[in-house]
Amino acid sequence: MEQTIKKPRFTKRQRTRIKHGILHIVLLLCSVGFMFPFLWMLFTALKTPQELLLGFEQFFPADPQWGNFKEAVTMIPFLLYLKNSLIIVILVVTGTLFSATTTAYAFAKLRWKGKEKWFIIMLATLMIPIQVILIPTYVMYSYIGWLSTRLPLIVPAFFGGGAAFYIFLLRQFFMGVPKELSESAVIDGASHIQIFFKIMLPLSKPALMTVGLFTFMATWNDYFGPLIFLSNPDHWTLAIGLRAFQTRFGGRYDLMMAASILVMLPTLVIFFFAQKSFIEGITFTGIKG
Amino acid sequence: MKKQTIGSLKQLRKKENRMGYLFASPWLIGIIVLGAFPILASFYISFTSYDMSSAPQWVGLKNYIILFTNDDVFWKSLWNTIYHVVIAIPLGLIVGIILALLLNNKIKGMSIYRTLFYLPCVVSIVAMSLLWMWLFQPQFGIINEVLSPIYNLFNMEPILWLQSSSTSKITLILMGLWTAGGSMVIYLAQMQDIPTSLYESAEVDGANWIQKTFRITLPLMTPSIFFNFIMGIIGGFQVFTIAYIMTNGGPAQSTYYYAYYMFDKMMSDQAMGMASAMAWILLVIVLIVTMFALRLNNKVVYLGEEG
Numbered sequence: 141m142e143q144t145i146k147k148p149r150f151t152k153r154q155r156t157r158i159k160h161g162i163l164h165i166v167l168l169l170c171s172v173g174f175m176f177p178f179l180w181m182l183f184t185a186l187k188t189p190q191e192l193l194l195g196f197e198q199f200f201p202a203d204p205q206w207g208n209f210k211e212a213v214t215m216i217p218f219l220l221y222l223k224n225s226l227i228i229v230i231l232v233v234t235g236t237l238f239s240a241t242t243t244a245y246a247f248a249k250l251r252w253k254g255k256e257k258w259f260i261i262m263l264a265t266l267m268i269p270i271q272v273i274l275i276p277t278y279v280m281y282s283y284i285g286w287l288s289t290r291l292p293l294i295v296p297a298f299f300g301g302g303a304a305f306y307i308f309l310l311r312q313f314f315m316g317v318p319k320e321l322s323e324s325a326v327i328d329g330a331s332h333i334q335i336f337f338k339i340m341l342p343l344s345k346p347a348l349m350t351v352g353l354f355t356f357m358a359t360w361n362d363y364f365g366p367l368i369f370l371s372n373p374d375h376w377t378l379a380i381g382l383r384a385f386q387t388r389f390g391g392r393y394d395l396m397m398a399a400s401i402l403v404m405l406p407t408l409v410i411f412f413f414a415q416k417s418f419i420e421g422i423t424f425t426g427i428k429g
Numbered sequence: 430m431k432k433q434t435i436g437s438l439k440q441l442r443k444k445e446n447r448m449g450y451l452f453a454s455p456w457l458i459g460i461i462v463l464g465a466f467p468i469l470a471s472f473y474i475s476f477t478s479y480d481m482s483s484a485p486q487w488v489g490l491k492n493y494i495i496l497f498t499n500d501d502v503f504w505k506s507l508w509n510t511i512y513h514v515v516i517a518i519p520l521g522l523i524v525g526i527i528l529a530l531l532l533n534n535k536i537k538g539m540s541i542y543r544t545l546f547y548l549p550c551v552v553s554i555v556a557m558s559l560l561w562m563w564l565f566q567p568q569f570g571i572i573n574e575v576l577s578p579i580y581n582l583f584n585m586e587p588i589l590w591l592q593s594s595s596t597s598k599i600t601l602i603l604m605g606l607w608t609a610g611g612s613m614v615i616y617l618a619q620m621q622d623i624p625t626s627l628y629e630s631a632e633v634d635g636a637n638w639i640q641k642t643f644r645i646t647l648p649l650m651t652p653s654i655f656f657n658f659i660m661g662i663i664g665g666f667q668v669f670t671i672a673y674i675m676t677n678g679g680p681a682q683s684t685y686y687y688a689y690y691m692f693d694k695m696m697s698d699q700a701m702g703m704a705s706a707m708a709w710i711l712l713v714i715v716l717i718v719t720m721f722a723l724r725l726n727n728k729v730v731y732l733g734e735e736g
Contacts, residue, residue, distance in 0.1 A: 252449025
């Protein structure tokens with residue numbers, strides 16, 4: 141028996157060290173893979189058209205063309221698109237927060253007839269491809285003359301459009317708020333509207349933050365919705381503007397990358413500052429869903 | 430006194446019921462006007478010929494019959510989409526799980542790696558499409574530049590990526606792996622919920638990391654794997670934007686996906702009846718696949734508990 145118990149070549153601690161060393165190398169390689177496209181995007185945006193053709197030969201931009209950003213901004217009505225994106229994003233975030241919190245409160249804290257059935261219906265909407273409702277809504281908006289406005293992208297948010305995930309997330313969060321808090325408020329004579337505004341919403345700031353961020357990202361990056369519903373070029377968002385840029389200056393990758401960086405910069409910055417509520421939110425919906 | 434409390438309790442219940450409907454009313458209105466009504470309307474429109482300029486004309490099953498029996502593009506686009514789903518979803522799952530397994534090791538800097546891997550997921554899909562068009566560009570793109578030693582070694586022609594119908598679909602799938610960090614975050618969170626005592630007792634029994642991964646980690650992750658799987662399938666059948674921006678559905682319609690064809694039917698041809706029929710076929714496909722996946726889910730979770 142004693143012969144089989146050999147002294148290990150490495151102690152346990154050494155083994156973990158070696159293992160972690162290898163892991164770090166693998167993870168660093170993966171990180172390079174994930175990050176390199178961003179880096180190349182930036183280098184491309186700072187190069188001259190001639191440098192673009194050289195590839196690795198001219199890895200770094202020889203003379204960074206910061207003017208490319210200015211040129212990209214002036215070649216399309218960038219500020220107009222920025223304004224349109226902001227208008228839509230702000231209103232959609234507001235609308236989603238409104239409809240998702242009220243509905244989640246009803247599902248989490250109130251007893252009403254048919255609640256369970258409606259809840260299942262809400263979860264089922266997650267599975268329905270948008271194409272199925274697209275055509276009748278398009279026809280409907282065209283009949284009431286909304287296709288020349290931004291309303292088709294904004295109004296649904298106030299009625300829980302695309303918010304099933306967020307309603308679910310907020311419901312889980314509200315259910316975690318101790319009953320005693322609202323019950324003592326009821327004894328004190330508070331109405332549900334007061335409980336909602338004075339107890340639930342202040343306690344749910346992290347969840348509201350998560351929902352707001354997700355909605356911001358999804359709306360800012362949305363391409364399909366504006367493509368279908370924004371017929372008036374004066375209402376185009378940055379996503380649509382970027383595509384228009386491509387169709388007009390398709391070969392100029394230096395300028396296209398500069399414009400793309402400007403479009404994605406707000407999402408990257410916000411993600412960096414708020415990544416905690418982001419990642420918590422994703423894992424929350426992902427696991428509990 | 431007693432009666433009064435019962436009466437007021439009933440009143441309270443009634444009031445709560447009213448409040449429930451009041452609070453849910455924005456969503457309830459939305460689900461009826463912007464959900465239920467459009468779904469039923471699109472079902473009706475799918476049996477009509479409708480171009481929005483005149484009232485819908487009832488044509489019965491004609492749209493469906495034409496699509497199934499007399500429309501090669503329909504089958505082509507369906508095939509392209511199924512190809513995309515069948516390869517992209519499992520591949521994305523595997524890459525996401527591998528990344529999560531790598532990060533699930535109590536190493537320093539885990540959250541930094543996690544942030545870096547997740548970062549591509551917040552990029553606008555249009556910006557991402559333009560970026561990868563440039564990376565995959567056959568003559569000057571960086572990917573072919575990196576691969577050129579291999580091309581030279583085997584004396585091969587450079588791959589044309591998006592510009593050849595034989596590689597375009599797989600190129601779009603490869604690009605999609607850049608966003609595998611999104612599902613990774615979910616897997617990782619679930620992995621970290623697994624109690625360490627399970628691993629410790631497995632270690633006492635002499636299990637190595639392969640056994641621990643396949644016997645403990647993966648079986649306990651089936652809920653989030655299936656969540657991502659189902660969401661991936663539903664999203665995968667709707668793939669549109671990347672092809673619209675990067676390939677225009679080409680070359681030779683090799684990336685002309687189902688949702689793209691439907692979009693053209695709707696926006697270019699104004700063939701709302703035909704497009705609605707396509708939407709309903711899509712819904713049925715998605716529902717069947719989802720039901721199948723849910724069945725499979727029950728089985729796999731069961732097996733996981735037994736093993």
